[in-house]
Amino acid sequence: MAANPKAVHNSIKPGKWVRSTCKMCLHSCTNLIHVTDDGVINKVEGDPTNPSNRGKLCPKGNSAIMRHYDPNRFKQPLKRTNPEKGPNVDPMWEPISWDEAFDIVAGKLKEALEDDPRRIVPSIEDFQKMGVWNWPLAFGCGNFFQSGGTMCGGAYHPVNGYVHSAFAGANDAKYCNFWLNDGTGDGFSSHLHAAAQSAWVAEARSERGMKCVTVEPRLSISAAKSEQWIPIKPATDRQFALSLCHVLVNENWCDFKFLRKDTNAPYLVSDDGYFVKNSEGKIYVWDTVANQPKLWDDPTIGKLALEGHYTVEGKACRPAFQRFKDILEDCSPEVMEPLTTIPAKTVRELAKRFYDESGIAQDLKIEIDGRILPLRPAAYNYYRGAQGHKLGFQTNHAFKMVNFLIGSIDTPGGHMGVTLDDQWVDNSHVAMGENGMLHPTPHQLGPLPPFAWPPTTFHLINYFPVGVHPPHLNMVVFEDPEKYGVDFKPDTMVVCHSNPIWAMQGPREKWFEYMRSFKFIVVVDIIPTETTQWADVIMPSNDVFESWNMTMIEPPHTEGMCMRQPVTEPLYDTKSEEDIFNELSERLGILDAYNEVQNMVLGFHHKPELKLQPGTRYTDKEIAERRGKLWNDKDLDWYIEHGHSVTERRLDKWYRPWEGMRLHFYIEDMVTLRDDLKAKMEAHNVPFRHEWAFDDYQPLPTARLDPVHEEPPEYDLYGMFYKDVQLNFGESLSNPWIQDIVYRDPVHIALMLNPATAEKKGLKPMDIVKVESPYGMIYGRIGVSQGWQPDTLGVSNALSRTKGKLGGVKHAGGHFNDLLPYDLENTDGVTGQPETVCKVKITKLNDWPQFLKDGGSVYDMIDELSEPGKGRTHH
């Protein structure tokens, strides 16, 4: 682009463009940063050479400059001088040198480490720097206190690991013609690479006429852009999916060829839930031609039975498909209608639509790269809201089952496994497992602490064999450590780019108590947050324009590496995360172990010449260069010139990478792992074993109600929360540009009700209310919209910040997550996924509580933006 000395538009002022990568969410759109001849960063645009985001950026990506120049940034290391800690208590920061900061922090960590590493609680959440995230492994620490597990995909990732051997899932925008979104913004407003996926999906909608249907309690952006919005009562999505499956199975609208050839649906399962095996451990199937049992790999098999009841090796058994059909018997749309509030007719029409669009009847095929592949251009897509429930594993599995039945898994037009990061270009994420089945990889973020009694971790992950860390269970143990056999007391916390005190579920007051119990807290971060207020020492890190990195995070249609490079010298006395954790590691005597952790986590062992060597510290630049070389053997100069190595995903890895293996329609591991956990708990007399949720372990999804539906009847509405693209993933509410769009949007400025519900309760728009659940309470102001399922109260994430000295953040009347349970009763026994919907009751108040009258609240800002002449943008 040209430089014009008289230009008033920022992008054409004299200066240079630097290639880099966005970090306004965890994903990794590449961008072009314009820096003026005077060294001011004045424009960020998408990188048009990247086939992922194609020159586009979402509103968050467009707002990065305001993070960089935020006057509230930490400008040097800080030490607390006020010993009193609290959400509104000024820490009275005193600037200190880096030397002093390292002396204090390393001293405190060393003391804890030498006594008992379990005293240290990490809260390290930089998805773009997985090496840093995994730093605690260098001293064998399994504790965890960050919101990723709770509010991300606690059950989502393990189920993707079982079904696709991948981290995430997304529909194939290239060939899909009929796209159902359930409780997700994929392709419209959130989740995977929002700007990129919106571009791909808009192209599919506009140029190929792809049709979308959205199932959600609210008229989301996805719903507004769909041909049909199907409102659903919160926390009933699994029952809805099962009712769809009921129709598909009972009408024979299934891809039986796929189920027989590519899944374990024909494998015989005995009544105890295990596959029927011979003495060598080989699984039986039933051959309907020979009318006899055969081993799964017997070349003489005529036709595999999917249905029927048999006896093999003396055991009564059924094919896995028959077992699912039996479960579905009680799941008709008519049975589910009173629960989901979705008319049975709608479900039946939708099932027909799935069948018609899937191309099963015509057995559609497509040739891609010389391979003839089944074309199944219909798929069920879902994420956070739909699956974040107590029975999360079963819920995710139920959604996958729709795709299993119509044969649309990992095939053109279908529902695809999306890897987090392939690390090197020819890395395959799939492998053959036992008995012809795909090797399942439920632990997508690496191995977790194994069973132990007494527990080695404070949040009970030792008892969730396929779990993602359940951070909310820190509170369960904190309240009763004896019951859970915990004989240690965590008192030293290391936080890095993580804000659990904003995001953790359960009342804030409880978490304040938890934080008060820590003797020492160090926080590595850029700006003040709800959590930095509790720190004893702040170690400020460089921001995205001041540092190196190389990453790729779960892109739906592309792969490669995206480079971040410094556009400017650090504005302040800050350091890279690598320098901070290297120095701490050296002082703690764990540098060699940390380098080994990074070798493992970042995949350097694959190319031994890239391995980090003992005794050496590696900078962010050196790690970035190695990551790039690991991907495609290109050095940093190549990346500086090109910015990224992103290409469309290699089609042999994207479509049916598991060719010749069978997918886990039936997840026998649920039975195996349940019995294994039971036996271990029994053998160790684990005192809480009798209340453990073994029933949650189901090899096929069931219609069992989540306990949220059984809360006392006085809580007569379902509370749910939501984000759109301006709020997608981490913090952006301190950003003035984001504030200027979010707080003009009617769906983000009030607690939302359907007008009929409001009227029934005698509530009007702008009424001030108290919202209570059995677990907590928040305040807010009512808004109404026809776009809400009438049993639902919607609370935007824009109304979630808490009061404190948080720079530009505007506090609201409490966080929605205050209303959520943090107990084991509402936690998935399989994965640790907690319930994220709650039952609530609303009480009208005459006035705001005092803390919302002091000024500076989000509602003050909303009122200001609503004044005439303030350019309010919505009607």
Next chain:
Amino acid sequence: MARWGMVFDLHRCIGCNACVIGCKQENSLPDGVLFTRTLSEEYGVYPTVNRVYIPTLCNHCEDAPCEKVCPSGATYTRDDGIVMVDSDKCIGCGSCAVACPYDQRNELKADLFKNGLFGEGELTPFEEQGYIRFTPGMVTKCDFCSGRVDEGLDPACVVTCPTDARIFGDLDDPDSKPSKLIREKGGRAPLPEKNTKPKVYYVNWTT
């Protein structure tokens, strides 16, 4: 000479507001000042309800009411049809804001330049380098990123739009993307009854 115009594809627009912030970046806009906005309009009754996202900006009218009423000659139309505001000539009378039927004129009150985007009475280096283009008190608006257009670039809101819902080009060229869309999809200009002859059109009203 081209005659620049824009088409908004309402089927594509997802109301994400990337355009709004892309514009704030490009134009160094003070807090609360928007050269482009995305309106959202809900219609219907539950459960047959929907919402449409409607991007808006200055329509660069052929018969621009703001230009007609401007007493100082600050508002003028370039040969390529872009309606401009000369910050040196604008006296801040606000007549244009009253005359514009689309509410696209923004008064830049002096305190905006003092308080800054973070409201702390201190300007960021980004603001320092950007605000020099404005005269406090002036009443300004979108200029289709005229400087970028002169360099052969699309406006900032267009290049960042994730769904390509904003299509910019020469309305006098029958083969340009916007001309084709207007012709083939029946593009409609906003508030035709005002006879302002906008150079901005909307297609795919039913989403």
